[in-house]
């Protein structure tokens with residue numbers, strides 16, 4: 001790995017992250033105190049379980065579509081086979097959405113940017129999966145505490161996505177090679193930022209991420225069994241393709 005290659009790899013991943021975030025950090029910062037009124041919260045809480053799940057699935061699918069775009073611009077990712085790209089996105093896209101949440105989570109009032117304003121956990125009450133929402137908020141809190149820069153977040157997102165341990169990969173060795181180059185990039189960035197201790201903490205967060213995503217899949221299975229019509233006909237196709 002010549003230093004030039006590593007710098008080029010980092011630059012392209014950071015550029016891809018910036019171009020595939022629906023909102024710039026400044027925009028989210030400017031909206032931080034725009035929270036839902038009691039009446040608006042009441043409207044969310046009076047939705048039925050399947051209406052609220054459908055509403056979240058649409059939002060999540062939109063966030064996942066941007067993650068797919070992010071992946072496509074990562075140099076090593078494009079070189080992988082179609083099947084391996086899908087296999088990595090199937091399990092990794094939700095994890096990257098959760099990692100990106102540290103951009104749109106306000107730790108001061110425990111709210112997340114959702115539907116144009118910042119929402120507390122009470123907004124998601126009608127989802128009937130308080131444990132998933134509490135776990136997602138806790139995870140976002142923990143990640144925000146690491147105060148990642150956009151560059152560190154971009155490299156960490158790529159590292160989470162290009163995971164050679166995913167099931168049903170055809171060319172695991174090739175994924176390992178790309179994973180290692182991204183890891184060298186992240187280590188390089190953290191060293192340059194004089195924050196070497198962060199890598200170990202980020203690996204600990206990755207373990208929490210996996211359990212959070214399996215909790216999400218478990219809830220999705222519960223939901224699809226209880227509301228088969230909504231899950232099969234009204235969920236966005238990409239959501240079904242990736243999560244069902």
Ligand SMILES: CCS(=O)(=O)c1ccc(CC(=O)Nc2nc(-c3ccccc3)c(C(=O)c3ccccc3CC(C)C)s2)cc1
Pocket residue numbers: 020021022023024056057059060063066097098100101103104112113114115116124127133136137
């Ligand atoms: C990510 C790029 S960005 O420009 O920063 C950006 C761009 C756009 C937005 C707006 C946005 O889509 N916010 C969403 N919030 C949540 C959410 C909802 C419940 C709690 C915590 C966050 C969404 C979800 O549906 C979600 C996300 C992760 C895990 C679980 C869920 C809900 C489950 C039940 C499907 S989508 C925010 C930020």
